[in-house]
Amino acid sequence: MSAQDFSTSVAYFSMEFGIDQALKTYSGGLGYLAGSHMRSANALNQNLIGVGILWKYGYYDQTRKADNSHEVMFREHMYSFLEDTTVRFQIEIDKKQVWVAVYLLPSQVFNTAPIYFLTTDTDGNDAWARSISYHLYDKEATIKVAQCMLLGIGGAKFLEINNKEPEVYHFNEAHAVSAAFYLYKKNKNLEELRKKIVFTTHTPEEAGNEKHELNFLLNLGFFGELTLPEVISVGLVEGNVFNHSLAALHVAKKANAVSKLHGEVSRKMWSKYSKICQITHITNAQNKAYWVDHALEAARLNKDSVTINSRKKALKTILFKEVADQVGKLFDPEVLTIVWARRFAGYKRPDLITRDIERFNRILNNSKYPLQIIWAGKPYPFDQGAIDTFNALHNLSYLHPNMAILTGYELALSKKLKDGADIWLNNPVVTREASGTSGMTAAMNGALNLSTFDGWICEFANESNSFISPITKSQNDLARDQADMKNILDKLEFEILPMYYEQKEKWNKKVLQSMNDIVPFFDSNRMAEEYYQKMYN
The missing domain is CATH 3.40.50.2000 (Glycogen Phosphorylase B;)
Incomplete structure (x- = not known):
């Protein structure tokens, strides 16, 4: 124009x-x-x-x-x-x-x-x-x-x-x-x-x-x-x-x-x-000029997956210093890292994947496919339900050296999390998320979206650039949540983890496709x- x-x-x-x-x-x-x-x-x-x-x-x-x-x-x-x-x-x-x-x-x-x-x-x-x-x-x-x-x-x-x-x-x-x-x-x-x-x-x-x-x-x-x-x-x-x-x-x-x-x-x-x-x-x-890591962007333009991988590990190291400082845990940049980070609200279901606690624990303790997961976000300061969810996740993290709950989710921490995530987890109740944007800036920085099919994701995601949970038809809230939880954990356990560790070329191709697809339409x-x-x- x-x-x-x-x-x-x-x-x-x-x-x-x-x-x-x-x-x-x-x-x-x-x-x-x-x-x-x-x-x-x-x-x-x-x-x-x-x-x-x-x-x-x-x-x-x-x-x-x-x-x-x-x-x-x-x-x-x-x-x-x-x-x-x-x-x-x-x-x-x-x-x-x-x-x-x-x-x-x-x-x-x-x-x-x-x-x-x-x-x-x-x-x-x-x-x-x-x-x-x-x-x-x-x-x-x-x-x-x-x-x-x-x-x-x-x-x-x-x-x-x-x-x-x-x-x-x-x-x-x-x-x-x-x-x-x-x-x-x-x-x-x-x-x-x-x-x-x-x-x-x-x-x-x-x-x-x-x-x-x-x-x-x-x-x-x-x-x-x-x-x-x-x-x-x-x-x-x-x-x-x-x-x-x-x-x-x-x-x-x-x-x-x-x-x-x-x-x-x-x-x-x-x-x-x-x-x-x-x-x-x-x-x-979201504004790409503000959010994107310029080394990752240069590698994307050069179709250079080797540099993307090495830069992601460097960015993960920066994020993991924040993890160590806040919660005293030492994360490994070689390990697949999932991030859930946004405002804590009921419909966003921050604790969804932990509701089958036996399966969640099993996946986090799987030595064949190691996994690290980080939560961050602010509840409304007077929403006791959301605060209780935050605290329950933190209490659960005591049992897992590879699970961290961070505070201070503002622009600076958000940037570190987008830079350091391999998987950006987004699981709102479908039709309740008008758009959402955090996954956009994560994708700009080489993270793959694992999401329910809602908001902006419907205009972006496909099998070549994201991991999408099937739409749940149930009108019963409990059955809907259980189905969404199972679908997301299935994606994680049977598709994402094996691909990251055993099909690196396929993983790299998906990351590059995601980075290419996010621009220019999702640039502000x-x-x-x-x-x-x-x-x-």
């Missing part, structure tokens, strides 16, 4: 941005995706800026208690590389005037589009108002909605008063939908409003979309100065329930899901609503271009 194709001005609103290890403004996949989008927007010289929130304590720092169980630590973060714009203005939240300060991440710092970060942790605010921008996804409902208002209303007002109003407002998830009500009050013309807004949905289940009682939001000032009939009409409100995603689908000119399968699921999920916008799909991608430059083609222009 020519530079002219990127001339439409866009403001990209996101609750999180995964830009650099030094900037704690993300929790997981949504942030990683936004970070890649910002890098590609900069590389392509697109007329796009980011709008986010400067989280004082980030998501949280993941550490360990004295007994090595999961520990949540909230630590204040300060950033000398952000520029104070000196812009200060007020928005009304819960009948209080709340001051907002704005900081800029300039493009040259991390090679991204410019990103403006809003914070209420500034002079003039009381303790409650300051706390709005303390914790990403705060557990307290009023604060969490206030955060959405800060992003949406605060972001829109900032752009307005600083003469930065874009032609397109892009809501990455529905967190910023309050901006639509702020914008609507100007001329109260819904059709004109729709010309300005696009919406990306990442949630593949209707029940997973955030909802609140209408009166609760009205009392907080979520809809600004609009009357109740206007709120109901613009927000497509049903009864006393405001559905954030449904409202976003109503005020946007177009929406997109984040994979082909997710597009099909989303259109079916929202099909009963006749007044919503068209839902297309733009498959997620394609994704950023597609947003202009399908959504902005």
Whole structure:
């Protein structure tokens, strides 16, 4: 595309941005995706800026208690590389005037589009108002909605008063939908409003979309100065329930899901609503320039499997130093290494392959085909079920010197894990993973995907580049999980391990095929271009 194709001005609103290890403004996949989008927007010289929130304590720092169980630590973060714009203005939240300060991440710092970060942790605010921008996804409902208002209303007002109003407002998830009500009050013309807004949905289940009682939001000032009939009409409100995603689908000119399968699921999920916008799909991608190991990439271009193998062993050695430092275990770079690393959530089933514990133990103790396995990821800090799963895996790892559970899954550790993995394990419940992206960057770095057939994998995987678990038809959750577990362990025990140790040429061919197939479609430059083609222009 020519530079002219990127001339439409866009403001990209996101609750999180995964830009650099030094900037704690993300929790997981949504942030990683936004970070890649910002890098590609900069590389392509697109007329796009980011709008986010400067989280004082980030998501949280993941550490360990004295007994090595999961520990949540909230630590204040300060950033000398952000520029104070000196812009200060007020928005009304819960009948209080709340001051907002704005900081800029300039493009040259991390090679991204410019990103403006809003914070209420500034002079003039009381303790409650300051706390709005303390914790990403705060557990307290009023604060969490206030955060959405800060992003949406605060972001829109900032752009307005600083003469930065874009032609397109892009809501990455529905967190910023309050901006639509702020914008609507100007001329109260819904059709004109729709010309300005696009919406990306990442949630593949209707029940997973955030909802609140209408009166609760009205009392907080979520809809600004609009009357109740206007709120109901613009927000497509049903009864006393405001559905954030449904409202976003109503005020946007177009929406997109984040994979082909997710597009099909989303259109079916929202099909009963006749007044919503068209839902297309733009498959997620990650920024290759940021994530790829350049020695591996050079070897890929030269079709040099010998160098790929030697470089992978060197990268595994780097990862295994992290393993040794964290858990006191010495892993061997010659041994097949599996990694499961992403946000700990129930539908992602982090412990799935351990549920047949006898078989799991047998595979890990097989001296003919040695195996090492690493888990990493952050549970939501107040999701006790996910924390219990993390701790149970750690407790199990005491029995196996070749099993490790790592903490601190952020950008830096994620890079080490993608570099060092031979197999990237991904086993969500099918149709529950809108896209997923971690396996993309793993594949860029010579790891093979072992996955259920969900999300982006459906557009990538085949027998020549991945190991795919057959789709389970059972509607019973327990039977489904057992079938998926058995299929994955069968793949591991009877196909992957023998191939790695006894059919090296076949293994090398599969790795090279995977590395070739992942580019260029799953590089975020394609994704950023597609947003202009399908959504902005």
